[in-house]
Amino acid sequence: MSTSTTQRPPQRTAPAARTGRIDLGEGRRAALLLSPTFLVLALVILYPLLSAIHQSLFSSQSGLDADGFVVEGDAFVGLGNYVDIFAGSDAARFYNALWNTTFFTFTTVALEVVIGIAMAVAMNRAFRGRALLRASILVPWAIPTAVSGLLWRWMFQADGVVNTLTNQQVLWTAEGFAAQVAVIVAEVWKTAPFIGLLVLAGMQIIPEEVYEAAKLDGANAWRQFISITLPLVRPALLVAVLFRLLDSLRMFDLPFVLIGPRKSSVETLSILAWDESNQLQYGTASAFSVILLVYVAVIAYVFITILGADVVGERKPKPVRRRRGVTDPPVVPTMRTDPTDPTETKVTR
Numbered sequence: 001m002s003t004s005t006t007q008r009p010p011q012r013t014a015p016a017a018r019t020g021r022i023d024l025g026e027g028r029r030a031a032l033l034l035s036p037t038f039l040v041l042a043l044v045i046l047y048p049l050l051s052a053i054h055q056s057l058f059s060s061q062s063g064l065d066a067d068g069f070v071v072e073g074d075a076f077v078g079l080g081n082y083v084d085i086f087a088g089s090d091a092a093r094f095y096n097a098l099w100n101t102t103f104f105t106f107t108t109v110a111l112e113v114v115i116g117i118a119m120a121v122a123m124n125r126a127f128r129g130r131a132l133l134r135a136s137i138l139v140p141w142a143i144p145t146a147v148s149g150l151l152w153r154w155m156f157q158a159d160g161v162v163n164t165l166t167n168q169q170v171l172w173t174a175e176g177f178a179a180q181v182a183v184i185v186a187e188v189w190k191t192a193p194f195i196g197l198l199v200l201a202g203m204q205i206i207p208e209e210v211y212e213a214a215k216l217d218g219a220n221a222w223r224q225f226i227s228i229t230l231p232l233v234r235p236a237l238l239v240a241v242l243f244r245l246l247d248s249l250r251m252f253d254l255p256f257v258l259i260g261p262r263k264s265s266v267e268t269l270s271i272l273a274w275d276e277s278n279q280l281q282y283g284t285a286s287a288f289s290v291i292l293l294v295y296v297a298v299i300a301y302v303f304i305t306i307l308g309a310d311v312v313g314e315r316k317p318k319p320v321r322r323r324r325g326v327t328d329p330p331v332v333p334t335m336r337t338d339p340t341d342p343t344e345t346k347v348t349r
Contacts, residue, residue: 058283081286084284100266100267104183105248108248116193116196116198116240117195119193119195123137137196138193143190148186152186152189153173153257173260187254195241198236199240202233202235210228211224249295256274269288273288273292
């Protein structure tokens with residue numbers, strides 16, 4: 001009595017791309033093509049960063065040797081520069097610059113988001129003269145920051161345009177809160193079009209059918225803006241806000257040109273680092289720069305961690321959590337006869 005057996009077809013081997021394997025030749029080729037980019041990044045980013053960290057561990061000192069001659073040089077102080085910054089003679093100036101940097105950053109970015117979204121909505125509407133409106137809105141962003149600072153310095157003079165229009169006598173370019181307001185106004189005027197441009201790019205890809213369906217459902221313009229426009233432009237808006245946060249934390253040229261150096265009301269961390277290097281205190285200046293780098297990195301990490309789903313890509317789906325005591329129903333095996341062989345049965349699940 002012979003028993004018939006079923007021959008299984010040969011299994012196909014999954015390609016390397018599906019199994020997650022990477023061809024060594026392709027990896028080497030990719031590394032070779034990317035090596036110039038890595039080299040440039042190492043020269044312009046890694047080396048200056050390591051050099052600044054190394055320089056921050058030294059302090060410029062001068063004195064007299066045993067023969068009475070003046071000796072100048074850098075002495076290794078370890079973390080002494082950082083201790084002086086946080087709890088030493090430079091602590092008050094550092095905390096003031098840190099507060100000014102934080103205040104300017106979050107104030108200007110908040111105003112730029114509101115004004116930028118309004119600009120994007122205005123530029124997105126179809127009307128006669130829209131091209132002229134877009135060009136006029138983007139002009140402030142195209143002006144160099146130093147030129148913008150000189151322009152606003154002329155407007156904020158004691159006998160300038162601002163005091164003439166408001167019929168006031170305010171020293172905008174001196175010390176105090178007026179100087180901070182001048183910096184905020186000039187910064188928002190220049191960089192709000194940047195956010196407006198990115199938000200406009202996000203609004204351009206929204207299908208018009210979505211708004212037509214909302215109109216049929218009875219949604220007014222404000223409801224369409226809240227329920228359709230803002231959720232769909234949220235990824236572009238978050239990218240714009242992230243770029244502006246990183247840029248505002250490094251604010252230097254606008255308050256430096258508009259108000260001037262050594263003004264405590266507008267002195268930022270970048271201006272403080274420049275002033276220390278101008279006084280030939282390169283160790284302290286490097287320490288200020290490293291602290292600013294860490295501060296920027298922390299702000300960027302927190303921002304991306306909280307809102308990273310729309311900035312760095314789609315978030316992975318979370319695993320489904322099952323309630324306690326709830327299990328999958330059991331799988332009952334069924335017997336099925338192979339159509340090619342009546343005498344053989346297979347177990348299927």
